[in-house]
Amino acid sequence: MMSAVLLIRLFASPLAIGLASLAGKRWGPNIAGVLGGLPLVGGPIVAALWITQGSDYVTTLARSAPAGVWSNIVYMLAVGQLSKRWGWKVGIACGWIGYLGGGLLLNASGLAHSVIVGVAVLPGLWLSAVRWLPKPTAVPPPTHLPHSELITRMLAAAALVLSLTAAASWFGPTLTGLFTGAPVAATVIPAFTYVSSGHDGMLLALRGFLTGLMGFTVCFLILGLGIPVLHAWAVLPAIVAGVAVGFGATALARRVV
Numbered sequence: 481m482m483s484a485v486l487l488i489r490l491f492a493s494p495l496a497i498g499l500a501s502l503a504g505k506r507w508g509p510n511i512a513g514v515l516g517g518l519p520l521v522g523g524p525i526v527a528a529l530w531i532t533q534g535s536d537y538v539t540t541l542a543r544s545a546p547a548g549v550w551s552n553i554v555y556m557l558a559v560g561q562l563s564k565r566w567g568w569k570v571g572i573a574c575g576w577i578g579y580l581g582g583g584l585l586l587n588a589s590g591l592a593h594s595v596i597v598g599v600a601v602l603p604g605l606w607l608s609a610v611r612w613l614p615k616p617t618a619v620p621p622p623t624h625l626p627h628s629e630l631i632t633r634m635l636a637a638a639a640l641v642l643s644l645t646a647a648a649s650w651f652g653p654t655l656t657g658l659f660t661g662a663p664v665a666a667t668v669i670p671a672f673t674y675v676s677s678g679h680d681g682m683l684l685a686l687r688g689f690l691t692g693l694m695g696f697t698v699c700f701l702i703l704g705l706g707i708p709v710l711h712a713w714a715v716l717p718a719i720v721a722g723v724a725v726g727f728g729a730t731a732l733a734r735r736v737v
């Protein structure tokens with residue numbers, strides 16, 4: 481059992497981020513962001529915790545995950561606004577500070593399990609994607625993705641995922657749920673995109689993350705409500721609905737922006 485958990489931690493999320501990076505090379509940073517916003521990282525973490533902690537733990541986690549996406553909104557907006565003037569390092573560092581502060585505030589306020597707060601994330605993500613995040617001023621150049629950079633992205637993702645899953649035993653299910661959507665992909669992909677395609681490329685990736693996170697939110701809303709009734713079968717409608725909402729919101733946002 482432990483070897484299976486270790487394999488999930490080491491390979492599932494880094495592989496997902498590698499695939500998202502390759503998709504970004506083929507279809508642009510916006511699609512890389514969409515895939516990163518979906519539960520590519522959170523999903524394997526939940527699978528590992530389901531194996532080790534059981535379904536009750538994961539149910540509590542899933543019910544608090546949507547509210548935690550508010551912290552992702554703070555992260556994305558901070559990175560988008562600050563990176564233009566101060567560069568990606570300062571933008572991402574400040575974004576993480578805002579992300580962690582937002583999650584701790586939600587936990588302290590007792591709003592982590594509020595369905596209303598979780599559902600309200602959806603219009604928050606939409607407004608962030610189409611109104612509040614700065615708009616690109618030019619079309620970024622095509623992304624060149626050497627094999628060495630792809631491997632570096634995957635190694636960085638593995639390090640972040642291992643750190644998050646190790647900390648889960650200290651956090652407990654509610655705080656772990658709030659941080660299930662931790663911006664692992666939204667750290668790795670935008671940072672490399674900024675270096676290769678500039679600030680406009682990063683903004684397109686962040687816009688994709690915001691609309692992709694709508695799928696993440698729907699996925700965990702369904703999962704938290706469905707596990708007590710459908711048990712492990714709740715994963716299927718959660719994933720299908722999450723992917724559909726994520727890509728649907730992205731297609732609609734392109735028409736609005």
